[in-house]
Amino acid sequence: MLARQHIEYQGEFNDTHCINSTSPTFDGDQWVVTEVLVLGDEKIVHYINGEAVIEYANTTYGGGVVFGHRPEMKPDGEPIGEGYISLQSEGHPIQFRRVELLNLKGCMDSEASNYKSYFVVGDPDSCHY
Numbered sequence: 001m002l003a004r005q006h007i008e009y010q011g012e013f014n015d016t017h018c019i020n021s022t023s024p025t026f027d028g029d030q031w032v033v034t035e036v037l038v039l040g041d042e043k044i045v046h047y048i049n050g051e052a053v054i055e056y057a058n059t060t061y062g063g064g065v066v067f068g069h070r071p072e073m074k075p076d077g078e079p080i081g082e083g084y085i086s087l088q089s090e091g092h093p094i095q096f097r098r099v100e101l102l103n104l105k106g107c108m109d110s111e112a113s114n115y116k117s118y119f120v121v122g123d124p125d126s127c128h129y
Contacts, residue, residue, distance in 0.1 A: 005080055006062035021054035031097060041079035
């Protein structure tokens with residue numbers, strides 16, 4: 001999961017490849033709702049069926065498991081503030097029923113018609129009255 005980055009987990013630097021979460025194991029065929037709140041490199045929280053199961057912060061490029069890459073695409077030690085989203089399974093079958101992305105930047109003025117309470121970054125120019 002976190003093989004190509006370093007993180008701060010429970011207040012300490014961590015470059016472990018896999019970290020156990022507090023989520024239970026789900027056996028059999030059942031849909032599980034997974035949500036991930038990503039606030040740039042500052043904070044990432046994973047939710048399973050509405051319950052927070054792991055949280056980490058201060059993500060930076062790092063890790064020695066990448067070979068044959070372009071160094072400018074992996075500047076070790078630099079914050080990871082943006083990038084790509086990858087959905088994967090590490091060797092086990094997985095199916096995705098629905099994938100949605102929610103932009104957390106928008107109008108934070110509650111008087112505007114397009115105000116959303118979940119915005120965390122304000123964009124006053126996007127407000128509609």
